[in-house]
Amino acid sequence: MTETPRVHGNTDPRFDSVRDALAEQLASGEELGAAIAVDIDGEVVVDIWGGHRDAARTLPWERDTIVNVWSTTKEITALAVLVLVERGLVDLHAPVATYWPEFAQNGKADIEVRHIMAHTSGVSGWDQPFTVPDMYDWDSSVEHLARQAPWWEPGTASGYHAQNQGHLLGEIVRRVTGTHLKRFVADEIARPLGADLQIGAGPEDDDRIAEIIPPPPLDLDLSTISPDSPMVKTFTGPAASASAANTVEWRRADLGALNGHTNARALARTLSVISRGGTVDGVTLLSDKTIDQIFDEQARGIDLVLGVPLRWGIGFGLPEPATLPYLPDERICFWGGWGGSMTIMFPLQKMTVSYVMNKMAPGIIGSERSAAYANAIFASLGT
Template structure:
């Protein structure tokens, strides 16, 4: 199976592992990129963009990256902090007054950015299609009560974090999250990145292959728990990502469409001190906010130990041993996509794919690629 693109010779082993995964069918189509202080060390892709294997995954293929989208939304929020338009220690209601209902008046912006707000999903009844109506879905979040005491623990905001933060972006800037990311992040950086997806790009989107069912036995879970309420409000449907309705919606937690090259360049902003090729989005002090630990607990929704800063996860060796326990921030998407930033090294790693791996946090494939990359860079 041919792997296309370029990689420094140090990454020959990574290329071999990638090719083997494509050859075995473990991967259908995927891409990997590595940026080190502005130098592209890896930009490779291969496989197919569709299940029928009639379309090759090429240089400009884009794919739905699921919760890796949350990193994009977090970066958008940090640019507002940088401009003095948002303070992470202010209540959400400072910017979105209607949110101060049912015990949420003291929910802070950083609580939403770190999954500790207590609002990790929608009260039922609520289905995937309801997320597409931004106005109604955000109004429902504003009206409901938190499911645990805000700020006390993380409970992964699996599908609604983008609605919560996107509404803050809209209230502060007068622009939708989709518009803001296009005009203030993707445009200035020249990256192939969008929240949602434009009709003109339909023919270059890779088809998502859903994973096996989530390894959760809901019959053994308290239906009033944050885990059950989050995963049932709404019940996730990976196949929805292949629909036009999904692609046209603004789902700032779920439907970023991009590739590894674009993600590596975008998030090298964090790894490279806030500036990329003369475009400055963040200062050192704003980047430092990411590393203000907000929670470290067995996540109330995902059920595994996690550690969150502001906008990104921080290393938690017990759950993700392939992420070194140093000054690193990261997150990934359902099925295995991820972007990892190493500010002390100037290193950014990104991986995207269309065949979703089982599980909730990471995948064996993403773990293998990250491990090979770190072995290569030393």
């Protein structure tokens, strides 16, 4: 007999509907295991989890369960770069080649750091041949990116840097600090904040990582699209593999666009740095001036890779009602991961919302589940 899913953790009574929404998704089987957190100016008003961390439903999702959050990782990598901006070590409007001279090859001398942060650099993937395991070799993969030419005129449009943004930004971090991205995040972000968050995952964490359940295949026939299009080049350079996230090799790699391992509580705490004016419990990582740069719109229109309307600030998505109508069209920034994970920052309300899961939903940006939870949270707030 199958055990009825339970939701664990705490909610402020105003947010009981969020607990109910998670319970409903778990009971329906749409959700396997998941966690949701909401931080309002340091008060954690939602910290809940439930379900299972394995497909066989033998292992419960527990308070300290962590999961691969796919492109929600990009928010952490963007935060790492903004920390360097805050320290005066990186200029968002400087050419990438200022910090990484080899990147200037093949027509990329004028690409600026902000172009990578906003997915407008023209370098949204690797030229083929290139496979998922090739991403695990840092030196080889960044040398590959340095050699290739952009796939469209930099700065003119966005094209989602789906799998390589972490390598592009991570190499800037490495050149500036002498430290690889995963170590910089551990030492300069996760440890000071006391957040259970990392790029990749160490062997000591393997027994608490939730198993990723791949989504249905993307409803996208690349054969009908020009092989020279940024969409085809990005989705085939390399061809993504959801099941790769369950391998040891993936967990040990430094993939700042893809393999953050964490939970909703830690994401909400970490990214509340943005919502709460740069300081969390006495730890200051950003100033208002640096946070303001996130909201400097860099691109708005049909994304050349994802094929839907997107609006990009620096390092984060900004509201675009045509694509995500449930997000308020106000001063918020966000991004999410393949399958539905998402973290949203509301600086005016000093609120941070985060959701993670292991059963991946169809699509790339958000899901019906993430929309349901967001709507329950907004309703609880009376917005």
